[in-house]
Amino acid sequence: MHIPDGFIDGGVSAGAAVVAAGGLGASLKRAGQVLDERRVPLAGLAAAFIFAVQMLNFPVASGTSGHLLGGALAAILLGPSVGAVCVSVVLLVQALLFADGGLSALGLNVLNMALVTAFGGYLAFVALRRVLPARVGSVVVASGVAAGLSVVLSSVAFTAEYAIGGAGGASVGTVVGAMVGVHVLIGIGEGIITGLVVGAVLASRPDLVVGARDFHLGPASSPAALRAEVTS
Amino acid sequence: MKRPVRFAVFLVAGLALAAALAFFVSPRASGEPDGLDRVAIDEGFAETEADHALADTPTAGYGVEGVDDERLSTGLAGVIGVALTFAVAGGLMLVVRRAGGRSSGEPERPTVPG
Numbered sequence: 064m065h066i067p068d069g070f071i072d073g074g075v076s077a078g079a080a081v082v083a084a085g086g087l088g089a090s091l092k093r094a095g096q097v098l099d100e101r102r103v104p105l106a107g108l109a110a111a112f113i114f115a116v117q118m119l120n121f122p123v124a125s126g127t128s129g130h131l132l133g134g135a136l137a138a139i140l141l142g143p144s145v146g147a148v149c150v151s152v153v154l155l156v157q158a159l160l161f162a163d164g165g166l167s168a169l170g171l172n173v174l175n176m177a178l179v180t181a182f183g184g185y186l187a188f189v190a191l192r193r194v195l196p197a198r199v200g201s202v203v204v205a206s207g208v209a210a211g212l213s214v215v216l217s218s219v220a221f222t223a224e225y226a227i228g229g230a231g232g233a234s235v236g237t238v239v240g241a242m243v244g245v246h247v248l249i250g251i252g253e254g255i256i257t258g259l260v261v262g263a264v265l266a267s268r269p270d271l272v273v274g275a276r277d278f279h280l281g282p283a284s285s286p287a288a289l290r291a292e293v294t295s
Numbered sequence: 296m297k298r299p300v301r302f303a304v305f306l307v308a309g310l311a312l313a314a315a316l317a318f319f320v321s322p323r324a325s326g327e328p329d330g331l332d333r334v335a336i337d338e339g340f341a342e343t344e345a346d347h348a349l350a351d352t353p354t355a356g357y358g359v360e361g362v363d364d365e366r367l368s369t370g371l372a373g374v375i376g377v378a379l380t381f382a383v384a385g386g387l388m389l390v391v392r393r394a395g396g397r398s399s400g401e402p403e404r405p406t407v408p409g
Contacts, residue, residue: 064331069345094388095395101302103392107385108309114380115313118321118357118373120329127333128325145388152384156376162347162355221331231340238338245330267300 064132064217064246065157066172068165075228080170086178087151093144102141105271109137110149112260117153121252129249132217134180135188135210136257139202139274140264143185150177175220184213188274199265202275207258211250218246310381317373321357322366 071079098106113133120128133153137146151173157163164172191205222242226235264272270279300308328336335341353360354372362368 064329066331067344068347069343070335070340091387091391092395095391095393098388098392100389100392103388104306104385106388107381108306108313110384111377111381112309112313114376115317115321115373118317118324118369118376120325120327122325122327123330124333126327127330128327129330130324148388148391149384152387153380156380156383159349160352160354160376160379161357161372162349162352163357165345166348218330229340230343231335231338233338233340238334241334241338242330245333249330268302268305270299271305 064130064172064176064214064221065154065164066168066175066221068167070165070230071168071171071224072228072230073167075224076167076171078170079174079224083170083173083178087147087173090144090147090151090178090181094142094148097142098145102271106141106145106149109133109141109146110152113137113150114153114156116256117157123245123248123252127245129214129245129252131253131256132176132180132214134177134217135184135206135213135253136260138181138185139188139206139209139257139261140272142273143181146185147177147181150181153177171221171224175217175224179217179220180213183216184209185274187212192274197277199269199275199278202265202272202278203258203262206261206274207254210257211247211254214246214250214253215243218242310377313377313381314374317377318370321373322369 113131113136116131117133118130120130123129132150134146134150137149140146141149154164154169154172154176158166158169158172188205188209191208192201195201195205219239219242222235222239225233225238229235229238261272261274265275269275332341335344347355349355354375357372358365358368359371359375362371
């Protein structure tokens, strides 16, 4: 999903960089307010883990692979602002150290792979939590489905950028279909990985999952039975 | 009641898992084009890709220059990336925390979903 230099013209890339910088700036400000200092290392851990798992391309169709984006995962664990910052750091390291993702496309990639996935994924997660039963298992299901949707959203964001400033003259209609089609498959992988990781964190340290805070904020905000389900 | 694992244990175990995935598993990951690259090839805009400005740097393309064993080279690049990502993300969050947040006190209760 990393856009290289050349796919999208300079104007759209620059515009995306401005939007990404604004979104990232706002995320940094918010992240500084919500992340308790003792939990700062968790942001480092989330970014490092997402970096590692992004290297694990899995086959999705003949001749095609996909990898975790991780924005929804980070957002569910740490909140969308901290999550967007984590994935942006991953993208920065990938572009500067490993020449993955074009330098002129960094704004596009931050927009599509960090901001859209973290905020879009988190919105989907919250919406799913509202309709699913208030059980810990629902957190895992909502995480997986929201993460899968976040990948599709990200592919739609790319297509919109391609429609405005794409190179090579491909038909936008076929690009939409192809991008969404393959990213539904990649999204299934994203959903499975995200569900597994959120489930593992819930099993070991449920208090470290922002998206499940309603289960462990204390008696005033959640029924004891729900807490017991997490801790027992 | 199951006791939650200690914070330090969680952190170290998480980092060890990330490093292990990067070192041992990433060299075995699929080398096929990813979803976007596949679409670019199929829809005929793959050739618009320009060379990366940093393509000649020592760790470009997830490898370490001078390490001939391809799997070791990829694995080492992965571990370097894990360490650097942890340091940069943690350091950046510490800076914004100290700059903008309250330096101590109880953690804010974020909006509870649901």
